[in-house]
Amino acid sequence: HSVGIIGAPFSKGQPRDGVEKGPDLIRAAGLVKKLKAQGCAVKDYGNVTFEEVANDEPIGNVKRPRAVGSANQRLSAAVHAVKNDGHTCVMLGGGHSLAIGSIQGHAAAKKDLSVVWVDAHADINTPLTSPTGNIHGQPMSYLIHELQSKIPVLPNFSWIKPCVSAKDIVYIGLRDVDPEEHHILKLLGIEVYSMTEVDRLGIAKVMEETCDYIFSKVKKPIHLSYDIDALDPSISPATGTPVVGGLTYREGIYITEHICQTGLLSAVDMVEVNPKRGRTEDEISSTVNAAVDLIRGCFGKLREGNHPADYKMP
Numbered sequence: 648h649s650v651g652i653i654g655a656p657f658s659k660g661q662p663r664d665g666v667e668k669g670p671d672l673i674r675a676a677g678l679v680k681k682l683k684a685q686g687c688a689v690k691d692y693g694n695v696t697f698e699e700v701a702n703d704e705p706i707g708n709v710k711r712p713r714a715v716g717s718a719n720q721r722l723s724a725a726v727h728a729v730k731n732d733g734h735t736c737v738m739l740g741g742g743h744s745l746a747i748g749s750i751q752g753h754a755a756a757k758k759d760l761s762v763v764w765v766d767a768h769a770d771i772n773t774p775l776t777s778p779t780g781n782i783h784g785q786p787m788s789y790l791i792h793e794l795q796s797k798i799p800v801l802p803n804f805s806w807i808k809p810c811v812s813a814k815d816i817v818y819i820g821l822r823d824v825d826p827e828e829h830h831i832l833k834l835l836g837i838e839v840y841s842m843t844e845v846d847r848l849g850i851a852k853v854m855e856e857t858c859d860y861i862f863s864k865v866k867k868p869i870h871l872s873y874d875i876d877a878l879d880p881s882i883s884p885a886t887g888t889p890v891v892g893g894l895t896y897r898e899g900i901y902i903t904e905h906i907c908q909t910g911l912l913s914a915v916d917m918v919e920v921n922p923k924r925g926r927t928e929d930e931i932s933s934t935v936n937a938a939v940d941l942i943r944g945c946f947g948k949l950r951e952g953n954h955p956a957d958y959k960m961p
């Protein structure tokens with residue numbers, strides 16, 4: 648596996664700061680070294696620098712539109728470059744509003760994508776349905792062809808081109824969905840494996856059905872957007888909007904192992920790690936270590952163990 652890492656220390660899609668510390672915390676936990684140890688070629692492209700935007704007044708109830716739009720435009724260019732260099736892109740957040748730039752930049756390089764969104768939340772409010780106006784609850788709405796008639800003009804958002812079809816999206820882990828989002832999911836017929844389906848089917852069947860669904864038509868590169876709050880707060884408490892009844896560590900890892908074995912993973916986001924939301928160092932390290940382990944699972948780490956193809960027994 649050839650991996651390109653981008654840090655996106657950005658928090659303005661949501662009201663709680665601290666999430667901008669995610670990229671460097673994940674690096675400090677040894678991500679690059681561990682990926683190299685499991686046989687990956689890794690290039691760390693560093694952190695995207697974001698411009699300060701003054702007087703970023705809300706538009707309607709959409710908060711910090713100019714900062715979020717500008718940050719995602721820069722992130723989009725960075726992801727596009729990593730893909731053009733031939734790597735699988737790992738975007739370390741930062742808040743989930745960054746999926747706008749990550750998916751846009753990925754689509755600029757790869758055209759048609761499948762999106763697997765692992766999250767307690769659907770993040771599919773439009774600017775007009777969002778109860779809070781926080782853009783990290785809205786990123787998908789800016790990306791989906793079928794929702795474009797519902798998106799108003801926003802400053803610094805004009806560069807965004809819708810690039811994902813509703814039929815190419817699968818959600819896993821949902822358990823805190825706004826009524827307006829639920830209506831959108833049903834209206835668009837988007838494939839959803841909420842925690843109910845995870846309980847009913849078990850994670851193996853969920854992943855089998857997910858892959859059957861996204862491969863039922865032509866096979867497309869996979870964009871895996873992983874919000875750490877998909878995991879149960881007992882594992883990943885240091886995050887902005889924890890929700891009880893989440894994925895176990897084992898289920899979370901199974902998802903990444905299964906996606907890896909498809910051979911189609913083309914970009915992964917790991918977002919919403921927020922050290923300021925951990926009450927103890929242990930809570931922070933549990934959250935950060937889970938993020939690292941999930942990424943390692945995306946790139947071939949198996950719980951049965953691994954050994955290099957060229958290993959020669961002494």
Ligand SMILES: N/C(=N\O)NCCC[NH3+]
Pocket residue numbers: 743766767768769770783784823825874876887888919
């Ligand atoms: N973690 C969050 N999204 O994934 N928070 C914002 C969405 C709340 N409805």
Ligand SMILES: [Mn+2]
Pocket residue numbers: 657658659660661741742743744745782783
């Ligand atoms: Mn955000």
Ligand SMILES: [Mn+2]
Pocket residue numbers: 743766768770783874919
């Ligand atoms: Mn999210």
Ligand SMILES: [Mn+2]
Pocket residue numbers: 766767768874876877888919
């Ligand atoms: Mn979430």
